[in-house]
Amino acid sequence: MLILTRRPGESLHLGDHIKITILGVQGKQIKIGLEVPDAMQVYREEVYLRVLEQNRQALCATDSDVLAAANLWPKKTNE
Secondary structure (H helix, E strand, O other), X not given: OXXXXXXXXXXXXXXXXXXXXXXXXXXXXXXXXXXXXXXXXXXXXXXXXXXXHHHHHHHOOOHHHHHHHHOOOOOOOOO
16 A cells, blocks of 8 residues: 655656646544546446446346345336
């Protein structure tokens, strides 16, 4: 892990498209600003880990799971 020291108002650049700015420090909390490309997703770690777990569970779905989910949608009628 790379460890850097920055003061409020100072920034880091990751490549050409990502900028991280320290906005403030208050007690044990640090407020950061992120400038990232619009298409890039940014998650807090606890959310990211939950997404990974849900994706793992989705990969374990069986054909019967998919059929059961499909049966939850109402049938279309031709009118």
